[in-house]
Amino acid sequence: MNYIFSDKVKDMKPSAIREIFKSLSDPNVISFAAGNPSPLSFPVEKMHAVAEDIFQNQASFAFQYGITEGYPRLREQIATRLKERFNTGSDDDDVIITTGGQQGIDLCAKVLCNEGDTVICENPSFIGALNAFRSYNTKLVGVDLEADGMNIEALENALKANPNTKIIYVIPTFQNPAGITTSLEKRKAILALAEKYNCTILEDNPYGELRFAGEDVPTIKSLDTKGHVIYCSSFSKILSAGMRIGFVCGPKELVQKIVVVKQVNDVHTNLFFQMVASKFIDTYGLDDHIEMIRKLYKDKCDLMLAELDKHVAGKAVYTRPEGGLFIWVTVEGGNGDDIAKRALNNKLAVVTGSSFNPIQGGYSPSVRLNYSTPSDEQIIEGVKRLAEVL
Amino acid sequence: MNYIFSDKVKDMKPSAIREIFKSLSDPNVISFAAGNPSPLSFPVEKMHAVAEDIFQNQASFAFQYGITEGYPRLREQIATRLKERFNTGSDDDDVIITTGGQQGIDLCAKVLCNEGDTVICENPSFIGALNAFRSYNTKLVGVDLEADGMNIEALENALKANPNTKIIYVIPTFQNPAGITTSLEKRKAILALAEKYNCTILEDNPYGELRFAGEDVPTIKSLDTKGHVIYCSSFSKILSAGMRIGFVCGPKELVQKIVVVKQVNDVHTNLFFQMVASKFIDTYGLDDHIEMIRKLYKDKCDLMLAELDKHVAGKAVYTRPEGGLFIWVTVEGGNGDDIAKRALNNKLAVVTGSSFNPIQGGYSPSVRLNYSTPSDEQIIEGVKRLAEVL
Numbered sequence: 072m073n074y075i076f077s078d079k080v081k082d083m084k085p086s087a088i089r090e091i092f093k094s095l096s097d098p099n100v101i102s103f104a105a106g107n108p109s110p111l112s113f114p115v116e117k118m119h120a121v122a123e124d125i126f127q128n129q130a131s132f133a134f135q136y137g138i139t140e141g142y143p144r145l146r147e148q149i150a151t152r153l154k155e156r157f158n159t160g161s162d163d164d165d166v167i168i169t170t171g172g173q174q175g176i177d178l179c180a181k182v183l184c185n186e187g188d189t190v191i192c193e194n195p196s197f198i199g200a201l202n203a204f205r206s207y208n209t210k211l212v213g214v215d216l217e218a219d220g221m222n223i224e225a226l227e228n229a230l231k232a233n234p235n236t237k238i239i240y241v242i243p244t245f246q247n248p249a250g251i252t253t254s255l256e257k258r259k260a261i262l263a264l265a266e267k268y269n270c271t272i273l274e275d276n277p278y279g280e281l282r283f284a285g286e287d288v289p290t291i292k293s294l295d296t297k298g299h300v301i302y303c304s305s306f307s308k309i310l311s312a313g314m315r316i317g318f319v320c321g322p323k324e325l326v327q328k329i330v331v332v333k334q335v336n337d338v339h340t341n342l343f344f345q346m347v348a349s350k351f352i353d354t355y356g357l358d359d360h361i362e363m364i365r366k367l368y369k370d371k372c373d374l375m376l377a378e379l380d381k382h383v384a385g386k387a388v389y390t391r392p393e394g395g396l397f398i399w400v401t402v403e404g405g406n407g408d409d410i411a412k413r414a415l416n417n418k419l420a421v422v423t424g425s426s427f428n429p430i431q432g433g434y435s436p437s438v439r440l441n442y443s444t445p446s447d448e449q450i451i452e453g454v455k456r457l458a459e460v461l
Numbered sequence: 462m463n464y465i466f467s468d469k470v471k472d473m474k475p476s477a478i479r480e481i482f483k484s485l486s487d488p489n490v491i492s493f494a495a496g497n498p499s500p501l502s503f504p505v506e507k508m509h510a511v512a513e514d515i516f517q518n519q520a521s522f523a524f525q526y527g528i529t530e531g532y533p534r535l536r537e538q539i540a541t542r543l544k545e546r547f548n549t550g551s552d553d554d555d556v557i558i559t560t561g562g563q564q565g566i567d568l569c570a571k572v573l574c575n576e577g578d579t580v581i582c583e584n585p586s587f588i589g590a591l592n593a594f595r596s597y598n599t600k601l602v603g604v605d606l607e608a609d610g611m612n613i614e615a616l617e618n619a620l621k622a623n624p625n626t627k628i629i630y631v632i633p634t635f636q637n638p639a640g641i642t643t644s645l646e647k648r649k650a651i652l653a654l655a656e657k658y659n660c661t662i663l664e665d666n667p668y669g670e671l672r673f674a675g676e677d678v679p680t681i682k683s684l685d686t687k688g689h690v691i692y693c694s695s696f697s698k699i700l701s702a703g704m705r706i707g708f709v710c711g712p713k714e715l716v717q718k719i720v721v722v723k724q725v726n727d728v729h730t731n732l733f734f735q736m737v738a739s740k741f742i743d744t745y746g747l748d749d750h751i752e753m754i755r756k757l758y759k760d761k762c763d764l765m766l767a768e769l770d771k772h773v774a775g776k777a778v779y780t781r782p783e784g785g786l787f788i789w790v791t792v793e794g795g796n797g798d799d800i801a802k803r804a805l806n807n808k809l810a811v812v813t814g815s816s817f818n819p820i821q822g823g824y825s826p827s828v829r830l831n832y833s834t835p836s837d838e839q840i841i842e843g844v845k846r847l848a849e850v851l
Contacts, residue, residue: 072659072688074714075627077575083721113524119516126509134503134701170560170705170727177726181596185467186576203725206571237465269462298462311524313732315560324464331473335593336567337560341731342703 079186079208086198086426095420101453103440104420106247106396108308109371112364112443114351118310121350125343133343139334141168141318142345148352149318157279158293159302165326167333170340172277172305172317177203178329178336179238179273179301179319184209189233192240193221195399195427195435197247200240200275212236213429216246218390220253223260230268238273239265243291245278245395248427248439252393258291265299271325272300277308277317278395280361283369285393298322306348308396309361314344368396371442375450382458389440396443399424402461407435410460414438419456469576469598476588476816485810491843493830494810496637496786498698499761502754502833504741508700511740515733523733529724531558531708532735538742539708547669548683549692555716557723560730562667562695562707567593568719568726569628569663569691569709574599579623582630583611585789585817585825587637590630590665602626603819606636608780610643613650620658628663629655633681635668635785638817638829642783648681655689661715662690667698667707670751672784673759688712696738698786699751704734758786761832765840772848779830786833789814792851797825800850804828809846 095102125133140146146166153159153166160166169175176199184190186208192201194213204211212233214225220243230236239261243253253261265272274291292300305317319329333339351357375398379389389400400421402410407424414421424435445453485492515523530536536556543549543556550556559565566589574580576598582591584603594601602619604611610633620626629651633643643651655662664681682690695707709719723729741747765788769779779790790811792800797814804811814825835843 072661072712074661074688074712074718076572076718077578079575080572080718080722083718083725085721086724107526110521110525113521115516115520115524118524119520122512122516126505126512130505130509131500131503132703134505134508134703135500136497136697136702170731173725174727182466182470185469188467199725199728206722206725271462271464298464307526312526313522313524313729315727315729315731322462322464328464328466328470328473331475332470332596334476335473335563335589335596337564337705337727338589339703339705341560341705341734343734344731 080206083202083206086202100415100418100420101445101449101456102420103445103453104422105441105444107444108312109367109443111367112308113311114360117351117355118347121354122347124350125346129346133346137339137342139330139339141340142342142349145345145349148349150320152357153320157290159290160292160320163298163322164320165323166318166320167326167330168340168345169303169317169319169333170337171307171315172275172303173199173203175303175317175319176200176273176275178332180204180207180209182325182328182332183237183271187235189236190238190240191226191229191233191236192429193242193246194429195248195424196240196429197242197275198426201429204240211429216249216251218251220251220257221261223257226261227264230264236268236270238271240273240275241291242275244276244288245281245392247278247395248397248422248424249399250390250392250395250397252288255288258288259294262291262294262299266297274300274302276302276304279304280309281365281368282394283365283372292320301325309357309364310348310351314341314347316340316344316348368443371450372398374447375440375442375454378451378454382454383461386458386461396441398440398442399437400440401437403436405436407438410438413460414457417456417460419453421457470596473592473596476592490805490808490810491835491839491846492810493835493843494812495831495834497834498702499757499833501757502698503701504750507741507745508737511744512737514740515736519736523736527729527732529720529729531730532732532739535735535739538739540710542747543710547680549680550682550710553688553712554710555713556708556710557716557720558730558735559693559707559709559723560727561697561705562665562693563589563593564726565693565707565709566590566663566665568722569693570594570597570599571722572715572718573627573661577625579626580628580630581616581619581623581626582819583632583636584819585638585814585827586630586819587632587665588816591819594630601819606639606641608641610641610647611651613647616651617654620654626658626660628661630663630665631681632665634666634678635671635782637668637785638787638812638814639789640780640782640785640787642678645678648678649684652681652684652689656687664690664692666692666694668785669694670699671755671758673755673762675783682710691715699747699754700738700741704731704737706730706734706738758833761840764837765830765832765844768841768844772844773851776848776851786831788830788832789827790830791827793826795826797828800828803850804847807846807850809843811847
């Protein structure tokens, strides 16, 4: 049979990052390419203990169909955490559990966008989100990311030029891939533009808990009084990525529609691990564990920056993140595709910046480095290999 | 803010079945309304034992990001099982793990259908699938289900009238809601029409393992030599519904596209429980456990049929399923909405047949009864309550 795919998916290809992973079967290649949390960030023993409790006492409940909105106690705990930790969420909002943060992004796109509608995003931005928007045949418009967030003038120009903009997608804290945190001033400006042009901000904050330097900046959602912001995040960088538990906090009317659409997408998220996350929080709290992860990533980030300062300074510029997983290395006038290719020949995997360009095949002078996954020895040796090709 | 939803989701509402569940908070109401497996069908102790092994030996792997296609060993086991048990799947096919069977249906719709394309389905059909197709703004065309499957003449007429038909969606074995099994002759006829009109059959078989009477009928996919059939199923009715593990077996080119779209939907399915399912199969096999479930459901179905024979025969006709979870009760000239409403007033929850009509608000003279969830006492008392309102 000759298969004809729908217009929205026919041009979709596996992500370039996935292709890189194939070359990682060579054990001599050091990888700065992943976006994975460190295995040391998984609280295996404590998760084991709470799972044991569920097997003993609540297995029949955990193994049965659950409700689409998610395990009620976990939804309460998330709402409480968002309020206490980030002053985020109000009585006008609701929380739904999603199958990872990725599903939150996908469902928001499906609920808000017709084919041909515009989604404005940072350039560069998270490839998983870009591909989710593409999978609904939306038009992606990138706005250049500066050291303190989107270029606001360019954002307003993009909104003027695209009156059918439905979503402004931003990762304001420890951005993936750039490691940049948007300033409070720019957060206010982005919100004001969303109000002026009547569109929704999708605030993606998977790394917000992972601050290891500097001061918290208020979430955009915490500044919103008119229901313009949907906030999504996950437990992937805190408890486990493989368990696929994320969440969306947004205006009730929007969340209700997301619930209806999630129901036909996967009915509900794995119930057992919703209960594991919930019991973990009730039994141990999140703070001690997150503090351990912050320390771990601070040390790794500090090490990578120190090595970059030793070997790469002068050859390239790079961001100095205050949290998250990534450093963004830019060679003025250089070509990320070329750097990544030569790095791989030198047994170092990095991701070319062009992968994160909202325009497929677009140019980027940058590459993304991840410091959460490699060992200290790999960080030291990998930065040397990078310096050799620059 | 005034939210404007996308055309494809704006008319979507929570399913009528969900609304019924709200009335189930009354402990005096007996429910035949669910589609849930019996809690007795969950092999809790054995799942606990294999989970313990994973926590001890493979936790770091299980808690990290996995690949979108699914846990390789489980994919192999599924391919082997399909081949050995149902002679289904060939070298031209591939298997992807999905977040429940529901996600398989959703992704097939997304991959194959543009807005306005036609999906032909049985009338009545599974509401979760109908709503998934609706969520991509497809046109649903129902073909009447007879005692041995779809009316083939009506199917061909529907194909002629709708040249943009992309999918013929069928549940040929122990259909939900009707409990009917499509004959081999009609399976061949449906496949011949899919070939003639160049469209894809989505064969949904979540109940195929649950045969407790009669002989297996070959799957439509096992008859397919030209790549017209995508087969989807799940472990929800065998191991656990709450763990959300399903799968799709289809032509490689189609599965590759489904992988790309799943990647932006939820990255991958909960890895820990993919490993639990896999280790369960390697350690215990599925046959003994499935045999226990078959016996359990046979007894419950026999009891419900015996009670219907005692109290309802003459007032209504009903299907005599050879497997699955459901009996379909039809009152010639009656109204399912009315029967369900009066049953609820008499403290019995059943689902009106109109919920399963591809035309929203369409008429049905039937109601669906589930026998897997209620206890024996509830089956006896519930059928009495049904007889009182008929």
